[in-house]
Amino acid sequence: MKKILFTLFTILCVTTMNAQHNQTYLTLNNGVQMPQFGLGVYSIPAGDMTYNSVLTALQSGYRHIDTAHAYQNEANVGQAIRESGIARDSIWVTSKLWPNEYGEGKTLKAIDRMLGRLGLDYVDLVYFHQPIGDYVGGWKEMEKALETGKVRAIGISNFDVNDSIWNSLVETARIKPQIVQIECHPYAQRKHWQEMAKKHDIKIECWFPLGGRDSKGEILRDPVINQIAQAHGMTAAQVIIRWHLQEGFSVIPGSTNPAHIRENIGAFDFALTDAEMQQIRSLDREARYFNMSYEDQKRWFGQWNPTD
Numbered sequence: 001m002k003k004i005l006f007t008l009f010t011i012l013c014v015t016t017m018n019a020q021h022n023q024t025y026l027t028l029n030n031g032v033q034m035p036q037f038g039l040g041v042y043s044i045p046a047g048d049m050t051y052n053s054v055l056t057a058l059q060s061g062y063r064h065i066d067t068a069h070a071y072q073n074e075a076n077v078g079q080a081i082r083e084s085g086i087a088r089d090s091i092w093v094t095s096k097l098w099p100n101e102y103g104e105g106k107t108l109k110a111i112d113r114m115l116g117r118l119g120l121d122y123v124d125l126v127y128f129h130q131p132i133g134d135y136v137g138g139w140k141e142m143e144k145a146l147e148t149g150k151v152r153a154i155g156i157s158n159f160d161v162n163d164s165i166w167n168s169l170v171e172t173a174r175i176k177p178q179i180v181q182i183e184c185h186p187y188a189q190r191k192h193w194q195e196m197a198k199k200h201d202i203k204i205e206c207w208f209p210l211g212g213r214d215s216k217g218e219i220l221r222d223p224v225i226n227q228i229a230q231a232h233g234m235t236a237a238q239v240i241i242r243w244h245l246q247e248g249f250s251v252i253p254g255s256t257n258p259a260h261i262r263e264n265i266g267a268f269d270f271a272l273t274d275a276e277m278q279q280i281r282s283l284d285r286e287a288r289y290f291n292m293s294y295e296d297q298k299r300w301f302g303q304w305n306p307t308d
């Protein structure tokens with residue numbers, strides 16, 4: 001009897017550990033399916049901290065990791081993926097190129113170096129991290145990388161500076177981006193950029209979904225969100241992430257805390273009503289937490305380059 005109970009307990013533990021939480025996928029404008037939810041690893045120090053966070057996420061059911069050359073932790077992300085025991089083709093890996101890697105004769109080589117750092121044969125999504133430098137020339141090589149299968153989707157990040165910067169890439173591109181990554185959360189819902197993206201069936205992926213570190217938990221303390229959370233017996237973070245999912249955004253909350261990592265994927269375990277979605281939509285005040293001017297971005301981001 002003891003043995004049977006132990007076996008049942010073990011099966012239950014393994015099932016819970018591998019729970020997929022009925023995750024959802026977005027179909028991109030090139031037909032590729034992307035897991036809608038993932039772990040972001042911005043500002044997680046390279047080494048054990050990144051490795052352990054990614055492994056915890058994968059063991060908790062996450063199937064999407066968002067890194068960048070600029071985060072300087074791609075090698076640890078790749079190592080955790082390779083050592084997770086999970087099939088490579090069921091994990092979505094995103095990374096981003098820095099402006100010094102854009103240009104004809106440069107971008108394809110930079111993608112090869114990225115694959116080397118990750119220790120992977122292909123990467124699922126590559127973004128241009130910032131709208132600075134020769135992104136028009138570089139995009140031609142992003143299109144080639146997509147066509148040769150080194151990359152399954154190509155996107156732009158932070159091109160929400162103004163319409164003219166957005167159009168200078170999106171309107172001239174032979175292959176339109178599949179996805180755009182921008183700051184987006186209940187306090188800054190980015191309605192204009194939702195309209196711009198819709199024109200070419202470009203999906204939106206939200207960074208700072210919980211407001212980011214500098215928000216000091218402001219959205220997590222919002223009374224409307226907490227009232228909804230209480231009604232469902234869920235947490236404020238789960239409600240915010242659930243709102244993103246039901247809006248059709250991709251969402252990549254960051255954390256190194258195993259309890260938060262597990263909590264955040266619990267957003268798949270309940271649903272918000274139409275009225276609750278509307279209540280959260282009404283919190284929009286287009287108030288971003290990252291407010292550096294484009295001129296300052298060019299100055300600061302142009303000054304610094306990631307090492308290989």
Ligand code: NAD
Pocket residue numbers: 039040041042043066067129157158181182206207208209210211212213220237238252253254255256257260261263264
């Ligand atoms: P976030 O909004 O995901 O917030 C992270 C903060 O929330 C951390 O301080 C974390 O400890 C805390 N947190 C996480 N889960 C919590 C929970 N359940 N309860 C309470 N607190 C919780 O901000 P982020 O990590 O900066 O952004 C998400 C990801 O987006 C990044 O990791 C990165 O991958 C990406 N990103 C991209 C850009 C870009 O320029 N493209 C910029 C910023 C972030």
